[in-house]
Amino acid sequence: MLTNTGPVAKLYLSIIDDVIESMRELFLDEGLEDRVLDDLRHLWESKMMQSKAMEDFRKNNINSSNFVLQLPANYSQTDQEVTASVVIPASQNIHSFPRLKSNSETLATFSLPAGLAYPVQIPAGVTLQTASGQLYKVNVPVVVTQAAAGQQPVSQPTRKVTEWREAAAPQSAAAPSNTTHPQEVEPSSVPASSVTQPPHPKTNLPPGQESSLPQQPQVPAAETSQLQGTHSPEPEVILEEDEPSPQPEPVNLSMTASPRSQLLDFQISTEEALTQTAQLKARDIDDILKEVIEEEREKAERARSLAPAKTDNQSEAVVGLDLDYNYSELSDIVQLDGAAGNSDIEEEDGVPLEENDFLGIINAEAIKALQEGDGSSDGNSISTSSDSEGADELANVVEEDPLNSGDDVIEQDIPDLFDTDNVIVCQYDKIHRSKNRWKFHLKDGVMCYGGRDYVFSKAVGEAECM
Amino acid sequence: MAYQLYRNTTLGNSLQESLDELIQTQQITPQLALQVLLQFDKAINTALANRVRNRVNFRGSLNTYRFCDNVWTFVLNDVEFREVTELVKVDKVKIVACDGKSRNYK
Numbered sequence: 001m002l003t004n005t006g007p008v009a010k011l012y013l014s015i016i017d018d019v020i021e022s023m024r025e026l027f028l029d030e031g032l033e034d035r036v037l038d039d040l041r042h043l044w045e046s047k048m049m050q051s052k053a054m055e056d057f058r059k060n061n062i063n064s065s066n067f068v069l070q071l072p073a074n075y076s077q078t079d080q081e082v083t084a085s086v087v088i089p090a091s092q093n094i095h096s097f098p099r100l101k102s103n104s105e106t107l108a109t110f111s112l113p114a115g116l117a118y119p120v121q122i123p124a125g126v127t128l129q130t131a132s133g134q135l136y137k138v139n140v141p142v143v144v145t146q147a148a149a150g151q152q153p154v155s156q157p158t159r160k161v162t163e164w165r166e167a168a169a170p171q172s173a174a175a176p177s178n179t180t181h182p183q184e185v186e187p188s189s190v191p192a193s194s195v196t197q198p199p200h201p202k203t204n205l206p207p208g209q210e211s212s213l214p215q216q217p218q219v220p221a222a223e224t225s226q227l228q229g230t231h232s233p234e235p236e237v238i239l240e241e242d243e244p245s246p247q248p249e250p251v252n253l254s255m256t257a258s259p260r261s262q263l264l265d266f267q268i269s270t271e272e273a274l275t276q277t278a279q280l281k282a283r284d285i286d287d288i289l290k291e292v293i294e295e296e297r298e299k300a301e302r303a304r305s306l307a308p309a310k311t312d313n314q315s316e317a318v319v320g321l322d323l324d325y326n327y328s329e330l331s332d333i334v335q336l337d338g339a340a341g342n343s344d345i346e347e348e349d350g351v352p353l354e355e356n357d358f359l360g361i362i363n364a365e366a367i368k369a370l371q372e373g374d375g376s377s378d379g380n381s382i383s384t385s386s387d388s389e390g391a392d393e394l395a396n397v398v399e400e401d402p403l404n405s406g407d408d409v410i411e412q413d414i415p416d417l418f419d420t421d422n423v424i425v426c427q428y429d430k431i432h433r434s435k436n437r438w439k440f441h442l443k444d445g446v447m448c449y450g451g452r453d454y455v456f457s458k459a460v461g462e463a464e465c466m
Numbered sequence: 467m468a469y470q471l472y473r474n475t476t477l478g479n480s481l482q483e484s485l486d487e488l489i490q491t492q493q494i495t496p497q498l499a500l501q502v503l504l505q506f507d508k509a510i511n512t513a514l515a516n517r518v519r520n521r522v523n524f525r526g527s528l529n530t531y532r533f534c535d536n537v538w539t540f541v542l543n544d545v546e547f548r549e550v551t552e553l554v555k556v557d558k559v560k561i562v563a564c565d566g567k568s569r570n571y572k
Contacts, residue, residue: 011513011517011518012477015506015509015510015513016477018512018513019502023501023502026501026505027498030498032498036493039488039493040485040488040502043487047480047483048476048477048480417541420558423560423562424559424561424562425471425562426562426563426564427563427566428538428565428566429566429567431538431563438528442566443566444511444514444515444566445514445522446477446510446514447522447547448476449547449556450554450556453475453476454547455514455518455520456518456520456522457515457518458521458522459521459523460521461525461545462524463527463528463540464528465527465531466527466528
């Protein structure tokens with residue numbers, strides 16, 4: 001395909017050149033400066049660079065970026081999943097990941113392409129190395145945002161938020177030493193990115209760097225200090241096992257919006273504890289965040305325990321999305337606002353409540369499945385009396401119409417049917433049909449599928465209509 | 467006039483977005499943006515006709531077809547695109563094709 005060798009990129013650039021040059025005179029006639037035209041060109045080219053269509057062009061122009069991705073030795077095991085999950089919001093897709101498989105501890109180094117726009121989602125299993133040399137191994141998908149110096153990192157609500165309870169037991173990790181000024185952010189130590197997940201405990205961090213912590217981690221730090229003082233180890237937070245490392249993290253650590261609210265609550269309650277503790281040495285960020293997440297997870301579990309027994313569809317929907325559920329239950333904590341307060345929930349109310357609980361977690365397709373399942377299960381399970389049961393059965397019969405239920409073939413929504421990212425825009429020379437066999441003779445087309453762009457001067461195709 | 471068909475491509479969409487940004491910052495007028503798009507139509511039609519020389523084969527199953535205003539729209543499933551160098555499979559693709567014989571303004 002042309003994209004692999006770069007001719008598509010060259011074609012696109014030549015088209016851009018043609019358009020810009022042909023518009024130059026017109027722009028001048030309008031009294032506009034050349035700067036405007038150059039702006040247009042820069043905007044256009046930058047958007048094209050960011051898109052996957054120009055990936056081959058980018059490959060040739062990979063410069064040193066702020067991030068160097070290092071793949072672990074066992075990366076090949078999950079490369080398929082990771083490739084699918086590498087979704088960079090600027091619609092980039094780093095295809096270079098799965099092609100390199102290292103069998104030893106040698107690290108495969110990739111530089112993120114130039115022109116990468118933040119935020120960036122990094123899949124699990126990669127090790128990030130910032131420009132300043134710090135290493136972070138990512139266990140779960142990470143969202144990397146760009147934080148200006150002195151500002152709080154923008155929290156990115158993402159469904160692939162940290163699953164801290166899956167992280168290993170708190171082990172040695174960077175411990176911030178600069179904890180006396182929670183709001184202090186050192187511009188020099190803030191690279192152009194902030195990781196919205198605590199690094200894996202096994203990361204190696206170079207010493208001698210001061211940490212710059214946002215306000216939130218200070219609070220759980222205070223809390224853990226309190227725990228340390230009382231020597232009441234929770235099973236998840238094993239502070240004593242930490243290797244107190246004064247090596248702080250130079251990267252801003254921030255949490256997503258949902259833990260933040262939790263931390264704010266902690267902050268209020270632990271303000272006094274803060275004043276009591278003189279210093280927070282050897283603080284394990286993983287421990288702190290893990291603790292917070294545990295609290296919220298317990299909340300979520302309490303909410304779940306209040307719900308009645310799930311229907312099959314619900315359980316399927318939940319199980320099917322187990323992965324996302326684990327990641328997103330933390331980010332969606334704020335949405336579980338009905339369960340905590342309403343402990344006395346009737347069964348009938350529990351069903352819609354459950355739906356509300358999971359709305360934030362389950363995607364639209366699952367919601368449909370839930371509704372369909374609820375519709376049928378409500379009719380079967382809630383009705384107990386024979387009269388109502390008979391009425392429900394009759395309603396089901398009328399709704400489903402078993403006599404003709406098999407005749408309906410259209411199961412897809414028409415609007416969704418035509419909604420796809422894989423599009424071919426072209427001209428047809430000849431479209432031929434014989435019974436149910438179609439033949440296409442197309443020309444001068446631009447194709448976009450699999451996230452990449454292709455062009456053709458002629459395309460011949462066959463298809464059978466079902 | 468050239469087909470405006472190619473405005474819904476990566477290239478065309480990024481141009482439209484860029485123009486929208488300039489319009490919002492009032493650096494250009496909408497009329498001028500329209501002129502740019504018309505020029506883009508000409509440029510891409512010419513480029514595709516003259517500067518591209520390759521052939522692609524594909525095979526799949528036809529989900530839907532539509533012919534309206536001399537425009538064919540197909541939705542194919544489980545399609546394999548085959549070129550000399552490689553093979554790409556997609557589960558769903560939409561084809562929008564204008565008449566290649568006549569140069570009608572669309």
